[in-house]
Amino acid sequence: MNVRKLFVGSALVAAALSLGAVAFAQEDDIVSMQSTNYLTDTTIADPIGEMIETLQFQKEPPYTIGFINWSTANSWTVQIVEEVRDEATLYPQIEEFIIVSSEGDADTQISQIEDMIVRGVDALLLIPVSPDAIVPAVEEAADAGIPVVVFAANVNTDVYVTKLLANPVLFGRAGGDWLMNELECQGSIIVLNGVTGISTSDLRRQGLQDAIEACPDGGEGITILAEEDAAWAYDQGRLATERMLAAYPEIDGVWSQGGAMTQGAIDAFEAAGRDLVPMTGEDNNGFLLAWQERLDDGFRAMSASEPTWQSRVALQAALQILQGIPVNSYYELQVPVIFEDTVDQYVRPEYSDAYWANSRLSQEAADALYLLEEEASS
Amino acid sequence: MAGMTTARAGLNRLNSPVFRLIPRVFFALILMIVVLGVLSPRSVEPSNLLSLIRQGATIGLVAIGQTVVLMSGGLDLSVGSVVILADVLGAQLINGRDENVVPVVLLVLAIGVVIGLVNGLLITRFKVTPFIATLGTNLIVFGAALIYSGGAPRGSIPDSFRFWGNGFVAGVIPTAALVWIGVTLVIALLLARTAYGRQLTAVGSNRRAAFLSGVNDNRVTLLAYVFSALMASAGGLLLVSFIGVGTLEVGTDFLLSSIAAAVIGGTSFEGGRGTIWGTFGGTLFLMVLYSILTVLALPTSGRRIAEGLIILIALALYSRQQE
Numbered sequence: 001m002n003v004r005k006l007f008v009g010s011a012l013v014a015a016a017l018s019l020g021a022v023a024f025a026q027e028d029d030i031v032s033m034q035s036t037n038y039l040t041d042t043t044i045a046d047p048i049g050e051m052i053e054t055l056q057f058q059k060e061p062p063y064t065i066g067f068i069n070w071s072t073a074n075s076w077t078v079q080i081v082e083e084v085r086d087e088a089t090l091y092p093q094i095e096e097f098i099i100v101s102s103e104g105d106a107d108t109q110i111s112q113i114e115d116m117i118v119r120g121v122d123a124l125l126l127i128p129v130s131p132d133a134i135v136p137a138v139e140e141a142a143d144a145g146i147p148v149v150v151f152a153a154n155v156n157t158d159v160y161v162t163k164l165l166a167n168p169v170l171f172g173r174a175g176g177d178w179l180m181n182e183l184e185c186q187g188s189i190i191v192l193n194g195v196t197g198i199s200t201s202d203l204r205r206q207g208l209q210d211a212i213e214a215c216p217d218g219g220e221g222i223t224i225l226a227e228e229d230a231a232w233a234y235d236q237g238r239l240a241t242e243r244m245l246a247a248y249p250e251i252d253g254v255w256s257q258g259g260a261m262t263q264g265a266i267d268a269f270e271a272a273g274r275d276l277v278p279m280t281g282e283d284n285n286g287f288l289l290a291w292q293e294r295l296d297d298g299f300r301a302m303s304a305s306e307p308t309w310q311s312r313v314a315l316q317a318a319l320q321i322l323q324g325i326p327v328n329s330y331y332e333l334q335v336p337v338i339f340e341d342t343v344d345q346y347v348r349p350e351y352s353d354a355y356w357a358n359s360r361l362s363q364e365a366a367d368a369l370y371l372l373e374e375e376a377s378s
Numbered sequence: 379m380a381g382m383t384t385a386r387a388g389l390n391r392l393n394s395p396v397f398r399l400i401p402r403v404f405f406a407l408i409l410m411i412v413v414l415g416v417l418s419p420r421s422v423e424p425s426n427l428l429s430l431i432r433q434g435a436t437i438g439l440v441a442i443g444q445t446v447v448l449m450s451g452g453l454d455l456s457v458g459s460v461v462i463l464a465d466v467l468g469a470q471l472i473n474g475r476d477e478n479v480v481p482v483v484l485l486v487l488a489i490g491v492v493i494g495l496v497n498g499l500l501i502t503r504f505k506v507t508p509f510i511a512t513l514g515t516n517l518i519v520f521g522a523a524l525i526y527s528g529g530a531p532r533g534s535i536p537d538s539f540r541f542w543g544n545g546f547v548a549g550v551i552p553t554a555a556l557v558w559i560g561v562t563l564v565i566a567l568l569l570a571r572t573a574y575g576r577q578l579t580a581v582g583s584n585r586r587a588a589f590l591s592g593v594n595d596n597r598v599t600l601l602a603y604v605f606s607a608l609m610a611s612a613g614g615l616l617l618v619s620f621i622g623v624g625t626l627e628v629g630t631d632f633l634l635s636s637i638a639a640a641v642i643g644g645t646s647f648e649g650g651r652g653t654i655w656g657t658f659g660g661t662l663f664l665m666v667l668y669s670i671l672t673v674l675a676l677p678t679s680g681r682r683i684a685e686g687l688i689i690l691i692a693l694a695l696y697s698r699q700q701e
Contacts, residue, residue, distance in 0.1 A: 074626055078529035196678035226675045233629030234621050239433050243672040246426040247418040260627060271544075272429075286623065352532040353623045369530050373473055 029325060031316045035090045038313045039320065039331065045164060045313055049330030052161055057147045058324030059122055062095030065318055066121035067311075068112050069101040070129045070153065075284075075354035075369075076308060077101075080152070082365050084125070084311035091319065106133035113137040117144045123318040124148045125311070128155040147321045151314040158329075162317050166306045166333040168200045172207020172257060174304040174335050175280030177214070179253050182278040182300060183222070185215035187252030190244045191227035192237050192261045201229075204257040225251060230261045234286075237261025241268035254279040259287035259303065263353075266290050266299075280304070283338060283346065285370075286353025292343055303338040303346075309360040403643050403659035406692055410666040418673040425550065430665045431559075432552035435543075436461075436617045437635045438661040439558060441643075442565055443609030444636035445657040447508075450602040451582040451649025452501065455512040457610040458632040459519035460493055464614025466523045469533035469624025479539045483615060490611025491604055493519060498600035512603075523626065531624035543619030554616055558658075561612075566654040578602065583650025639664055642692050663692065 031037045038044045067084060071077050081099060088097040098121065102109035109129045114137060116124055124146050128134055135157045141148055142159035150163040179189065191208065194201035212219035226244045230236035237260060244251065245268060256262040259282030269276050276299045281287040283305035291301045310333050320327050336358050338346050346357035351370035359366060415422040440457050447454045464486045471482040493515060500511035545553045569575030580588040581598045589595045613632065618624060637647075643660025645652030667688055671681050 072529045073524060075530035193678070224675075226672050227678070228672060228681075229678055231627075231629030233627045234625060235436075235617065236629030239630075239668075240672065242429055242433065243421075243669045246421040246423075246429065246669065247673045249420060260625070352530065352534075354530045354532070354625070369528070370532065372532055372534075 029320070029323060030091055030093055031319050035087065035312075035316065037316060039316055039327070043334055045331035045333055047328030047330070048332050049162075049328045051326050052329050053326055054147070054161065054321045055324045057123075057145075057161070057321045059322050061093035061322075063091075063093055063122045063319075063322055064096040064098070064120070065094055065123050065125065065315070066098045066116040066119070067100070067125040067315075068109060068116065068127065069099065070109075070127040071104045072101045073104065076356060078369065079308040079356050079359065079361070080127075080311045082361055082369060083309045083359070084315050086360075086362055086365050087309075087312040087315050093319075102129050104129055106130040109134050110137040113141055117141055117146065121146060123322055125314045125318060126150050126155075126160075127152045129153075131156045147318065149314050149317045149321070151310055161321055162327045162329055162331065164310055164314055164317065164331045164333055166310065166335065168203035168306075169207040169210065170335045171304045171306060172204035173211050174207070174337050175255055175257070175302060176208040176211025178302045178337075178339075179208075179255050179278060179280055180211050180215055180222070183253050185217060185219070186221040188223040188225045188248070188250060189253040189255055190225050190241070190248075190251055192230045192240060192254065192256040192258070192265065193227065194229065194232045194257055196229050201257065208255050208257075230258075230264070232258035232261060234260040234264045236264070238264030238268045241265040242272065245269065245272045245274060251277060253277050256280055258282050259284035260353075262301070263287050263290050266294070283336075283356055283358045284353065285348055285351050285355040285357050288338070288343055288347040288357050289349060289353070292347045295340065295343070300340070302340075303343075303357075304335050305337075305356070305358040307333065307336055307358050308356050309358075312360060403656045403663070406642075406695070407659050407663050407666065410663060410670065414666055414670050414673065417670060421669055421673060428550065428552055428555060430669065431555035431662065434661040434665040435552075435554035435558040436613045436620065437630065437632065437639060437664070438658060439561060439616060440610050440613040440632050441636040441639040441657045441661050442562065442654055443606030445640040445643070445645050445652050445654060446565075446569075446578065447602045447606045448637075448640050448645045448647065449578050449582045449649060449652040450599050451585065452508040452599065452602060453512065453637075454497065454603060454606045454610075455509065455633060456493065456497060456516040456519060457606065457613075457636055458628075459516045459523065460490060460607050460610035461614040461617060461632050462626060462628055463493075463519050463523040463526075464490065464611040465618040465621070465628065466527045466531045466624045466626065468615050468618045469531060469535060470527065472533060472535060472539065474534045474536055476536050476538050479536065486615055487608060487611050490607045490609075493611075494604035494607030495600070497607065498603035501603065502596040502600050527624065527626060529626070531626055533624050535619055535622050539619050540622055541619075543616050544622070554620065557616065561609075562654055562658045569654060574598070574601070579650050579652075581649075582646075582652075635661075635664060638689060642689065 069081055088094050100112050102112055106129050124141055126148055131154050138148060138155055138157055139159050148160040150160045154165060193205055212222050225248050228240040230240045241264060254265050256265060262279050262281035263286050265279060278300040281301055281303045283303045317327055348355060350372060352372055355370040411422060444454055444457060467486050468482060472478045497512050497515055500506045501508050541553055543554050547553055547556060577593045577598045580593055581595045585595050639660040640657045641647055642663050643656030671684060676684060
């Protein structure tokens with residue numbers, strides 16, 4: 001009896017203590033105190049996995065954190081790096097923040113992960129270049145006791161502590177729902193994809209399909225006239241649209257899964273002397289500028305985005321883990337959208353087309369990357 | 379007698395490598411246009427056909443350079459990166475200013491010449507195989523474009539320069555189409571009328587024999603790579619004037635398209651044979667093919683299979699005619 005009481009009692013005390021520890025840690029959470037904690041906002045990061053206890057990783061600052069980026073070959077990944085660099089400056093607790101880029105190469109990434117283990121980083125942020133090739137290296141890091149936060153791309157192992165991924169189906173669905181609403185589920189559309197066979201492209205396209213099938217008539221009223229891969233690029237987006245315009249006298253809407261392709265589509269419609277129709281796009285500045293310029297002419301558009309500041313959320317997750325605060329094993333990043341009434345808030349005429357407008361960059365950081373020199377007006 | 383000699387010379391000229399193959403490629407092209415017209419009458423209206431020529435212009439310029447390299451018995455894998463470097467450099471240096479256009483165009487073309495010299499010297503002086511040499515410069519040039527732009531290119535193109543890629547002459551004829559036709563005409567004439575044209579095919583078909591008959595084969599090869607990089611730079615400039623801003627994200631595969639256009643146009647992959655007009659026809663063939671595939675509205679997988687099959691059939695028919 002006594003033994004049992006003692007057992008129950010000590011279990012209660014232990015539970016209370018650990019609850020207290022968690023509550024204490026969250027109150028003192030450096031992320032909530034020194035930044036905006038995105039992980040607690042389900043409209044940004046929806047926790048759909050299970051809660052993970054992280055006390056084993058708890059560590060006193062100062063912290064050394066590593067970030068292995070997948071590539072710096074386009075402005076989206078460049079902005080990913082700048083966002084997290086910016087976020088890291090908010091925490092004096094981070095003594096060293098090591099950023100490297102694998103330039104799309106799995107072998108490079110594997111040796112970079114091994115290098116991070118040797119350097120003894122306290123936590124590792126990782127954008128995998130390959131879902132399979134780097135698995136052994138990620139497992140090695142986990143075995144070495146380093147908490148790994150995976151984001152932006154998936155890896156086929158579960159030894160990481162948490163992962164943050166945008167769901168491309170939701171991206172495609174956001175544009176699809178808007179377009180179906182614009183057309184009242186009646187009409188002929190053309191479709192511009194990225195690269196068929198790459199999961200981002202296929203899943204975004206799936207989102208369009210879901211939107212069409214969600215029409216009251218099951219999508220009977222919608223005809224897809226033509227559909228092409230345009231590699232998310234202006235040149236192919238424009239050429240594909242020109243070919244479609246030549247063939248089809250009546251096009252009622254354009255569903256595009258990339259902003260540069262939509263820019264190409266706008267220019268193709270205008271060059272062919274055709275009236276603009278509702279089009280979906282992305283949050284790159286070039287498309288937003290083209291959209292804003294044509295607002296008064298009644299051009300209807302929307303933009304979905306896969307935010308570049310997800311790297312900030314990943315760093316915040318790492319800081320939660322290092323403080324011993326539980327995190328979810330899987331956060332699904334939500335898709336921010338821009339509609340006609342908000343486009344003015346995002347568009348930046350003084351920046352280059354490559355700027356991703358759904359940004360949380362500081363003014364200085366964004367200026368350094370994108371500010372155009374004053375152009376000759378004469 | 380004199381008249382007969384002239385007539386014979388004229389016939390011989392028609393029979394020269396530059397002109398000999400035109401009818402075949404253009405026959406296939408006309409067939410494809412007929413198919414397109416049957417599938418979609420709108421697509422073969424004059425304005426849409428002119429638009430098809432404009433669509434081929436950037437690939438067409440790059441393919442002219444690739445053709446010359448292929449004729450010399452080589453291969454230029456670096457054209458895609460040279461196009462992107464020219465595009466990024468052009469936009470960032472012109473930076474929206476009219477007065478920058480001429481100096482920047484000259485500078486970008488000069489950089490193309492330097493890249494071509496590097497390719498050519500690696501191949502002739504250091505005896506690196508063309509595949510490896512141009513694969514290496516391809517990586518280096520793309521790396522340079524990345525470093526120069528910091529991954530986020532800036533700059534824009536003023537209207538005066540956009541006219542070349544995006545404008546119309548007399549309101550209906552795309553300027554880019556005229557540029558392409560003009561360059562094709564000049565280069566075809568140069569190859570037909572100069573010793574270099576003959577030396578190119580001589581070196582390409584039998585380097586040793588050409589050398590023994592007094593042709594400076596290294597000089598011929600070097601010039602071919604310089605010319606290819608120059609044309610790729612020109613293609614990049616035409617591309618950036620079409621797009622209007624610098625971008626690293628170019629969706630067109632200039633390497634594969636330039637090789638396909640040349641080979642469909644009758645240029646031999648083994649060297650020694652090829653025509654500039656053939657490449658012109660080959661590029662247009664690709665453009666008409668893409669339109670046909672768009673009109674057929676095949677799923678992407680079917681589209682790729684159809685594209686591959688039609689190119690293979692064109693090549694098979696062509697090589698049979700050769701024998």
